[in-house]
Amino acid sequence: MGRPAHLFVDISAHGFGHLAQVAPVLAALTARLPELRLTIRSGLPTDRLQSRIGADFTHLQASSDFGYVMHDAVSLDLAATAQAYRRQHADWDERVDGDARLLHGLQPDLVFSDVAYLPLAGAARAGIPAIALCSLNWAELFAYFFAREDWAATIQRQILDAYNGAESFLRVTPGMAMADLPRLRAIGPIAALGKDCRQALHAQIGCRSDERLVLIAFGGFDKQLPIDAWPAIPGVRWLVPQAWQVKHPAATAFEPLGRPVADLLRAADAVLGKPGYGTFAEAACNDTPLLYLRREDWPEQDFLIDWLQVHGRCREVSAADLLSGRLRPVLESVWSQAAPPTPQPSGADEAAAALLPWLTRVGESRPGG
Template sequence: MSAPYLFVDVSAHGFGHLAQVAPVLNALSARLPTLRITLRSGLPTSKLRARVAADFTHLAESSDFGYVMHDAVSVDLAATALAYRQQHADWETRVDRDARLFAALRPDLVLSDVAYLPLAGAARAGIPSLAMCSLNWAELFVHFFAGERWAAAIHRQMLAAYNSAESFLRLTPAMAMADLARRRCIGPIAVIGSDCRQALREQLGAVPDERLILIAFGGVSKELPLADWPHLAGVRWLVPQAWQFENERCTAFESLGRPFADLLRSVDAVITKPGYGTFTEAACNGRPVLYVRRQDWPEQDCLIDWLHGHGRCREISDADLVAGRLQGPLDALWQQRTQPAPSPSGAEEAVAALLPWLAGGDAVGIADRQLLEGAPCKFTANPI
């Protein structure tokens, strides 16, 4: 019997899609040691390997662009509209290209988070596919472009691609996805980090009562003027290396050489935007969050509501964040009551959904079949 073969497509729109897929691939490869994986993504190979422990072949290209961003919290709608119109102007050619790729590679299954092009290509090649995510581009497209004359035809192609998948695994938390006929709800996906708090403090030379604050915006740039911030006594900032700003109270977190989940679990607070990976990992690792809202991003409401119900969090304004007015919000955040951390059951549930195509019927347990055959999530559709 040949080794099972999975083709995975991971959006490079930030790091949240990788944060969703990586735990699934790690758990799946533990169940199927001979599994072959081809991973297509525009993310750097080093970033993929930092999250995915399983062996894979990296196909370094993107099959979606998500949304064109001004920065981590604001969308460039004009550029995004142009990009969608260009992508769908030769849609059939793009689908044919993916269909030929899959026909040549002959994977047993295609998994996408959350591009719809590979789903359409897999359907044309006669290869089963699954989608998985907390959002889908069709639902965001309706939110931003429903009033445009050119939008309806593009939206139909998006929905047809998503609905061609055997199932759409709707993570918790997630958007409604009312237009996706084959959605299945699964639990949260998050990596539980190792507590390296003491070792991290020694590495940084932090004093015993110094607070460590991680600033991370999920792979989409939002640089802050830390040099102009007021001094916060007893606070050490861990910031992205791309900011190229380090001093006695500010350290690039990548330079510490530790997995992101370990850092997140070991700090005193996280400052971020609403994004699936950081929100679920903060809640599941019991870390408090200060967040700044994204400008008109429809996914954020379900994420914010979930985090308020399952973790410690507090909203701050973009103006206060840019100005570094954080002492009061941080003090209020640390005074919140700790809640029981939610269980990240979604990765194992996703594995149960993937196994029937990769391990054969004999390897699929009762729980796996129940997930596959369970009733879909129920919502009211809102077509364009």
């Protein structure tokens, strides 16, 4: 018997969408390789990772990317982001060397990143194959915001070199164009499918069977809404984050319910959030209507919105209506939409199939080598 294959996984803590993409892939992969050893590096809390990832793993509590510095869930701090990029790349070679030493010590058979580029550069330097996966990449977003800055060219080249040093970049549907990544491979949507717990959830909350539940989920960033001041909407119950300490009589904190987010989303009659991959893909694949507040100057959102308008039911909500709680008209509008065919989340199995050859030949020559 040979040793079990070892996969090093790097999951961005920039929101929860990266975890939402990776977790179904790991589930599909460990179903095929039950003995697979997982080492996960992420700035997300261990319990958050465990809530999505069913397999055992070793957690390295650290972030190898920062994505973008945010004022809140929908607005960027570009000045702070520029400073963070310049600081990260001021000693880029030393950072890459540090990751190469870490990976050399851990000896994984494959590095899998969503969507930090530092571990890809470190893996290349350590001679370890790597695969990236995401609906976006930091190189394309960096170019969108900073390409015209006189300090940006070297950083942009270093980011692209790191991504292009990977064996492939699995672009999840819906995703950005990524024209600068020649090793791009498009795969289907990735989404967790929730269990049908609607009746049990209504009983647990203590609401009537004809009441409609609206889940408020802004994907890992603070976006406190003045729900206490919202007018009541007859027949609507809000499921809200516990940290908001909402006192509205029609609001219930969802974390104490003890149910996975995907189950809550499937049971809900609508979800309210921002354009983000996890929320959009899971809403479509669980056939849950979605209301979204546009993000300020976030180029990925147009790809997500265009896709959801074809494959799901959705409506934009204005910031003014969101703050005032004037949501009844937009809820009635999205509930009146005809449901399109529900998309199938084939991307997790496709990604697992792409990773598998690197993990089933432990001790042999690597694929493509």
